Amino acid sequence: MQANTEHIGIDTGKPLEQLLEKIADHKGCGTSSDGGKASCGSSDGPADMAPEVWEKVKNHPCYSEEAHHHYARMHVAVAPACNIHCNYCNRKYDCANESRPGVVSEKLTPEQASKKVLAVASAIPQMTVLGIAGPGDPLANPAKTFKTFELIAKTAPDIKLCLSTNGLTLPDHVDTIKAFNVDHVTITINMVDPEVGQHIYPWIFYKNKRYTGIEAARILTERQLLGLEMLTAAGVLAKINSVMIPGINDKHLVEVNRAVKSRGAFLHNIMPLISAPEHGTVFGLNGQRGPSAQELKALQDACEGEMNMMRHCRQCRADAVGLLGEDRSAEFTTEKIDEMSEVVYDAETRKAYQELVESERLEKVAAKEAALAEMSDDEVSDIKILIAVATKGQGRVNEHFGHATEFQIYEMSSAGSKFVGHRRVDLYCQGGFGEEETLPSVVRAINDCHAVFVAKIGGCPRDELKAAGIDPVDRFAHEFIEESAITYFKEYLAKVRSHEVVHEMRGDADIRQGAYISAA
Amino acid sequence: MAYKIIASQCTGCSACEPECPNVAIREKNGVFIIDPKKCTECLGHFDEPQCVAVCPVDLTCVIDNAFPRYVAPV
Numbered sequence: 001m002q003a004n005t006e007h008i009g010i011d012t013g014k015p016l017e018q019l020l021e022k023i024a025d026h027k028g029c030g031t032s033s034d035g036g037k038a039s040c041g042s043s044d045g046p047a048d049m050a051p052e053v054w055e056k057v058k059n060h061p062c063y064s065e066e067a068h069h070h071y072a073r074m075h076v077a078v079a080p081a082c083n084i085h086c087n088y089c090n091r092k093y094d095c096a097n098e099s100r101p102g103v104v105s106e107k108l109t110p111e112q113a114s115k116k117v118l119a120v121a122s123a124i125p126q127m128t129v130l131g132i133a134g135p136g137d138p139l140a141n142p143a144k145t146f147k148t149f150e151l152i153a154k155t156a157p158d159i160k161l162c163l164s165t166n167g168l169t170l171p172d173h174v175d176t177i178k179a180f181n182v183d184h185v186t187i188t189i190n191m192v193d194p195e196v197g198q199h200i201y202p203w204i205f206y207k208n209k210r211y212t213g214i215e216a217a218r219i220l221t222e223r224q225l226l227g228l229e230m231l232t233a234a235g236v237l238a239k240i241n242s243v244m245i246p247g248i249n250d251k252h253l254v255e256v257n258r259a260v261k262s263r264g265a266f267l268h269n270i271m272p273l274i275s276a277p278e279h280g281t282v283f284g285l286n287g288q289r290g291p292s293a294q295e296l297k298a299l300q301d302a303c304e305g306e307m308n309m310m311r312h313c314r315q316c317r318a319d320a321v322g323l324l325g326e327d328r329s330a331e332f333t334t335e336k337i338d339e340m341s342e343v344v345y346d347a348e349t350r351k352a353y354q355e356l357v358e359s360e361r362l363e364k365v366a367a368k369e370a371a372l373a374e375m376s377d378d379e380v381s382d383i384k385i386l387i388a389v390a391t392k393g394q395g396r397v398n399e400h401f402g403h404a405t406e407f408q409i410y411e412m413s414s415a416g417s418k419f420v421g422h423r424r425v426d427l428y429c430q431g432g433f434g435e436e437e438t439l440p441s442v443v444r445a446i447n448d449c450h451a452v453f454v455a456k457i458g459g460c461p462r463d464e465l466k467a468a469g470i471d472p473v474d475r476f477a478h479e480f481i482e483e484s485a486i487t488y489f490k491e492y493l494a495k496v497r498s499h500e501v502v503h504e505m506r507g508d509a510d511i512r513q514g515a516y517i518s519a520a
Numbered sequence: 521m522a523y524k525i526i527a528s529q530c531t532g533c534s535a536c537e538p539e540c541p542n543v544a545i546r547e548k549n550g551v552f553i554i555d556p557k558k559c560t561e562c563l564g565h566f567d568e569p570q571c572v573a574v575c576p577v578d579l580t581c582v583i584d585n586a587f588p589r590y591v592a593p594v
Binding site (some may be wrong): 080106136210 | 531532533534535537538540551566567568569570573577
């Protein structure tokens, strides 16, 4: 299969944009699976998704962009062993102040994990999803992973179970996954061509033997794709994660997207490589760079079509707790969990709270649709702008500029608003005082945006943002994001038409690489 | 000889433990150790010592020269 496939190869030396143009006609990313147009997606809701898929993902923050404003997830680190080695991973890493995959503070036994899940679910009623995502591979630790699922299914049956795997042993476990009612699985697939794979995976351990080079990558890709096909056949939703590594698999990921789409994956999450030297990974140490914000968006846009792209991934810790973008794991350390006596699981309170969340959520969708309906036909235009939003969640503009640890990015066009990602930043304001040296880094992170929506902003950062050409907007404080963004965009178009402003494209932006210091 | 695990390099990931055909590996104080009396260097089981092949940190499972070479029973 791979030998004859003419893929968008590495080392072709062409700029990414050119290649993306060439493959533009492949938008939709390959033929649809045998189920016909198994429409899939993450963005808005039932409109672009089969009803049975929507039912499965609507309260899953990692699978539905819309849900991630309202629902929380937690990961438990019970699976430390791994059977493959990746150049973007460092197995020695353990850090309290960093948020990225593979990093944890404590490893848990299945019993500890189960108790922790109950404690968190009682404290955070909107926690609907429990995932096992390492550090390591959950399916290289099948006994621990499935024991954990068994314990949780018994005591908290309303919590959805999911796992994230490298796929090497996936074909051996599909039946068990199905039996444990795990209906969401994420497979990390970075290549479908061993020529590319050999630069990402130094070795794998398979059937009692260590394989290296092209052979290792060939086995891995065969097992991953077989596992994906088996999941699809078993009716288990499969999401694909890919790490975008410039110069190694960036162009090739379009080929990966086509391969996984045709095998029934319903969502593709292309994430930027994280590779700072201090992380101690092979890529970090040899200076492999990560993509810029524009490169990442261009690739995601090129793969978008019938298959939606996940754009709200926070690349969170393997023991993260809470809403995406916030990490409350420090509140639930093993020590604190162990100290708790019996944890009472209150399913009723959780249900009542979630019903409240649902009514707020419907209100938000209605507000967005009303704003969109007001966009008249004469407002159709080719202009697109990006807006950065400071938010604490619930889909509202409700965060102070100085307190934002990330900005959510929306692309506005006359078709409406589209969530395209988020940018992590250092806190501008710490203890009430603006840190002057952090502002340029905030500007770099949202430099491709025309405006930034905030609940509140001080005079000094306001002036600096203006100087950088970014409009600071605080008049939508506590309003719904998308409704406000559509209003702003309509006014922007009117100003362009009346020549009050000249529309210009903004520049590129940085993706933050360093440690994520939580806002606690 | 038997294999040993260099404690300072062990990440405690547990990958080696289930792979050992002799059940010679166990956890102690957050890292893993090999019982030299049980280790057969995987002779008669596999072509390569399983702890070495699966360990994510190179040169962490190494030959322990303090023990005589293992001889498989005839």
